[in-house]
Amino acid sequence: MSELLPASRTEDVEPNHALPCWLVVDRYPETLERIYQLEPSPQLAYLFHETKYASLEEYSPLVVRIERGSALWHAYSQQQDTAVSQGVLIMSEETEQAVLKHLRQRLELHFYGYRKALFRFYDPCIAGVFFSADSTIDRWLGPLERVVWFGGTWVQIAEHGKRWYSCVGQPHQQRTEEQYKDEEPYKLSPSQEKAMENFVLVQAVWRKWTKQNRARESSEENITYFAQRVLAAMRLEPPPEHLQKVLEIFLTLTPGKWLAGVSELPAVNRLQEIERRAENTSQSKTRSFTV
Structure with a gap:
């Protein structure tokens, strides 16, 4: 082995x-x-x-x-x-x-x-x-x-x-x-298939994010920031078809207390709950800036 x-x-x-x-x-x-x-x-x-x-x-x-x-x-x-x-x-x-x-x-x-x-x-x-x-x-x-x-x-x-x-x-x-x-x-093997599939999905988000933000791919700061978001997304174990969307949300809204309890939901329902909470959190931040 x-x-x-x-x-x-x-x-x-x-x-x-x-x-x-x-x-x-x-x-x-x-x-x-x-x-x-x-x-x-x-x-x-x-x-x-x-x-x-x-x-x-x-x-x-x-x-x-x-x-x-x-x-x-x-x-x-x-x-x-x-x-x-x-x-x-x-x-x-x-x-x-x-x-x-x-x-x-x-x-x-x-x-x-x-x-x-x-x-x-x-x-x-x-x-x-x-x-x-x-x-x-x-x-x-x-x-x-x-x-x-x-x-x-x-x-x-x-x-x-x-x-x-x-x-x-x-x-x-x-x-x-x-x-x-x-x-x-x-x-x-099944584990390699899953890992390679996730890699392809994550790399697509990485290329999109660096292009949209004109971020240098060689920047250690950018790599660390993105890697931390990937780790947060992976820990929630979303289905492969939801991984990219979860990661994109985490790149705009820092994972934190607003995610409490999400990991306890069925995997197929986590994205919907993340989207709902992300929208509410973003709206709360917007209101706090306009008051």
């Missing part, structure tokens, strides 16, 4: 610092050029190569061998260089060929029966949601021993701030032959 471990520094995500390590990073216009600036002769591969997405190779995420203490390692670990910071670290005792083969097999997943999707596990936001939702993901990990990213889910950020996370799989010697040869598409 896998284990999710938080850490305050990159150096703390792997105690023995001995595992071979690769950076899987999303492809931005400046990413490839920046990698060559940091590593004159990088050991680099294109994730989409030899997959059904090979025709999109110019947009392919990059898989780069990374050495601890190198310029690329420092650029990633400091999380200040946007060209290379939007990725995850992969650690494994297996050969690079075996690691690449496995990552390419994990590019697609099944959900809600047999629906398929490209899985952007190399996006730290998606990695945080996926690896935090279920602890039984050794099958996805296969020959990988650790996946490392920076940030966290919105709820994790609200509770602890941004920090490093490491999903730790079974030790090399404990893995079965089946895990190495598993080429079947990974199917999301």
